[in-house]
Amino acid sequence: MPRPGTIHPMPAPLFADLAPAPPDSILGLTETFRADRRPGKISLAAGVYLDETGRTPIPPTVVEAERRILATDTTKVYKPIAGDPAFTNPVRALVFGPDHPALAEGRVEGLHTPGGTGALRVAADLVHRLRPGATVWLSEPTWPNHPQVFEAAGLAVRRYPYLDLTTGGLDLARMLGALDRAARGDVVVLHACCHNPTGIDPTPDAWTRIADLVALRRLLPLLDFAYQGFGDGLAEDATGLRAMTGPGITLLVASSFSKNFALYAERVGALLIHGATADEAAALLSHAKAVVRANYSNPPAHGGEIVATILGDPTLRARWVDEVAVMRGRINGNRARFVDGLRAAGVAGGPGARLDADALLRQRGMFSLLGLSSGQVARLRDEFAVYVVGGGRINVAGLTDANLEPACAAIAAVLRG
Numbered sequence: 310m311p312r313p314g315t316i317h318p319m320p321a322p323l324f325a326d327l328a329p330a331p332p333d334s335i336l337g338l339t340e341t342f343r344a345d346r347r348p349g350k351i352s353l354a355a356g357v358y359l360d361e362t363g364r365t366p367i368p369p370t371v372v373e374a375e376r377r378i379l380a381t382d383t384t385k386v387y388k389p390i391a392g393d394p395a396f397t398n399p400v401r402a403l404v405f406g407p408d409h410p411a412l413a414e415g416r417v418e419g420l421h422t423p424g425g426t427g428a429l430r431v432a433a434d435l436v437h438r439l440r441p442g443a444t445v446w447l448s449e450p451t452w453p454n455h456p457q458v459f460e461a462a463g464l465a466v467r468r469y470p471y472l473d474l475t476t477g478g479l480d481l482a483r484m485l486g487a488l489d490r491a492a493r494g495d496v497v498v499l500h501a502c503c504h505n506p507t508g509i510d511p512t513p514d515a516w517t518r519i520a521d522l523v524a525l526r527r528l529l530p531l532l533d534f535a536y537q538g539f540g541d542g543l544a545e546d547a548t549g550l551r552a553m554t555g556p557g558i559t560l561l562v563a564s565s566f567s568k569n570f571a572l573y574a575e576r577v578g579a580l581l582i583h584g585a586t587a588d589e590a591a592a593l594l595s596h597a598k599a600v601v602r603a604n605y606s607n608p609p610a611h612g613g614e615i616v617a618t619i620l621g622d623p624t625l626r627a628r629w630v631d632e633v634a635v636m637r638g639r640i641n642g643n644r645a646r647f648v649d650g651l652r653a654a655g656v657a658g659g660p661g662a663r664l665d666a667d668a669l670l671r672q673r674g675m676f677s678l679l680g681l682s683s684g685q686v687a688r689l690r691d692e693f694a695v696y697v698v699g700g701g702r703i704n705v706a707g708l709t710d711a712n713l714e715p716a717c718a719a720i721a722a723v724l725r726g
């Protein structure tokens with residue numbers, strides 16, 4: 310023990326040999342794009358909705374809800390661990406559909422979480438608390454944050470085939486074959502709609518077959534519902550969810566309001582628990598609350614209050630439904646224009662074309678997966694200043710009148726090699 314007051318040489322830092330962690334594969338790309346000084350650079354990488362001017366605006370209903378909240382809020386006191394019922398009740402109805410029988414039977418519980426990522430992490434911690442040996446099955450490919458979230462919670466992660474490279478569609482037979490080998494109680498993560506990154510969703514018939522297998526093998530489905538309303542409509546995009554909620558099924562849903570309310574930075578989402586019985590749902594909720602208490606304690610108020618204000622007022626809600634329709638319309642219109650652009654550049658449709666125009670047009674949501682090699686993605690960035698995510702995932706909402714033609718020309722150039 311050194312004597313007090315003795316002077317010692319500076320000790321080596323505790324983390325002296327620590328190598329920096331790699332940047333996030335998607336958010337890191339945004340940072341590189343910002344630092345890129347080339348004029349005419351194009352980013353189709355980030356997973357946020359962009360309007361024709363390349364901005365992500367605050368929807369007018371959100372502005373109006375914030376005005377009302379500011380005028381009436383009198384306290385910043387903690388929210389309940391699971392959030393306000395004024396938030397969770399309308400959210401349950403939005404996600405499941407107001408007439409879903411499980412709602413009337415008291416079999417759906419909800420927690421307000423910090424974003425969809427927060428909902429996924431609470432779900433992961435909940436599974437780890439109840440079944441630490443469970444394996445989490447993720448689609449191949451999937452959103453790169455999925456494996457990180459489940460592994461961080463201490464769960465083992467495996468993959469099931471999803472994308473059929475020959476047809477550009479869903480490889481249902483191989484997907485079901487892999488899930489048939491999952492153990493009872495394993496978790497299957499499914500993208501409820503607008504699969505990220507492929508844009509390929511199961512057909513209603515495929516959803517039924519997935520639901521049958523999940524029930525037969527006694528698996529725990531976890532639906533990641535980050536893009537409700539961006540595919541075919543708010544209710545239409547819940548087709549898979551409704552197929553999965555058969556009798557006797559326990560199901561978790563991680564909803565995000567980052568995209569459909571454009572509340573990205575407010576961090577607002579929900580974990581919904583569909584129990585086989587009301588008692589099971591209530592017991593699962595109590596464990597989920599214990600998980601939340603030991604993590605972030607209770608949810609951030611503001612984003613949830615905005616969603617509650619909009620969903621709780623019929624006029625505001627109707628206006629918000631229209632706002633979602635405008636975003637969806639732009640996304641779907643852009644996809645069609647993008648495919649036309651690739652056709653005009655000679656790389657989609659027609660004999661010998663490198664991309665299947667029909668398969669691209671069947672994709673849903675903000676993303677389109679072009680199936681590019683890492684070399685082609687690097688060439689797009691280095692030679693053409695066009696930023697896309699690995700595998701050639703592009704955000705079609707990022708296309709504008711100004712950048713569509715150069716983006717298609719650059720993609721055509723790298724595809725030709």
Ligand SMILES: Cc1ncc(COP(=O)(O)O)c(C=O)c1O
Nearest residue numbers: 356424425426452505535565567
């Ligand atoms: C598939 C998927 N799940 C979840 C999320 C999480 O969204 P949030 O920003 O609400 O955490 C995203 C966001 O990009 C996503 O693409």
